[in-house]
Amino acid sequence: MQFGHLGIALAIASFDPRPETFAVVGAAQFLPNADSLVVRAGWAAPEFHGTWSHSLAFCAAVGAGAIVLFGAWLGGLALASIVLHVAADLPTDTGIPLLLPFSRRRFSLNLWQNTGYWGRSMYAGYYRQRWAWILEGAVFAVVAWRYAGALA
Numbered sequence: 037m038q039f040g041h042l043g044i045a046l047a048i049a050s051f052d053p054r055p056e057t058f059a060v061v062g063a064a065q066f067l068p069n070a071d072s073l074v075v076r077a078g079w080a081a082p083e084f085h086g087t088w089s090h091s092l093a094f095c096a097a098v099g100a101g102a103i104v105l106f107g108a109w110l111g112g113l114a115l116a117s118i119v120l121h122v123a124a125d126l127p128t129d130t131g132i133p134l135l136l137p138f139s140r141r142r143f144s145l146n147l148w149q150n151t152g153y154w155g156r157s158m159y160a161g162y163y164r165q166r167w168a169w170i171l172e173g174a175v176f177a178v179v180a181w182r183y184a185g186a187l188a
């Protein structure tokens with residue numbers, strides 16, 4: 037998922053729309069893809085993207101840290117955000133090794149082709165795939181519904 041990650045962060049933040057919520061939930065949403073910066077820096081092979089930072093162990097560690105730093109409510113929203121990032125990546129055909137470091141088995145819903153991380157994928161055809169539009173459309177429908185309710 038690409039722009040959909042932004043939508044997921046906005047949808048979660050709608051439950052408590054304060055600046056600090058947008059910051060913490062947004063950071064948690066995009067943190068797993070920071071592994072692409074490690075790849076770009078040349079410190080890891082391209083295959084490193086979508087592995088360790090997308091594992092449930094990483095989610096649990098970041099969620100626990102967020103709860104310690106920000107308390108149960110905001111930390112819990114951060115945990116939901118990072119877990120939903122990983123869930124949103126599950127349609128990728130290459131799959132996500134959710135159980136690292138215990139297992140390298142990859143889990144996938146196999147709805148779209150992996151076109152690489154943010155930036156590269158725009159040119160590789162992510163948005164030429166039907167399920168990308170269906171699922172990201174659903175995410176932004178939820179965002180519209182959540183904020184339309186807030187404005188009413």
Ligand SMILES: [Zn+2]
Pocket residue numbers: 068069086090121125
């Ligand atoms: Zn990701």
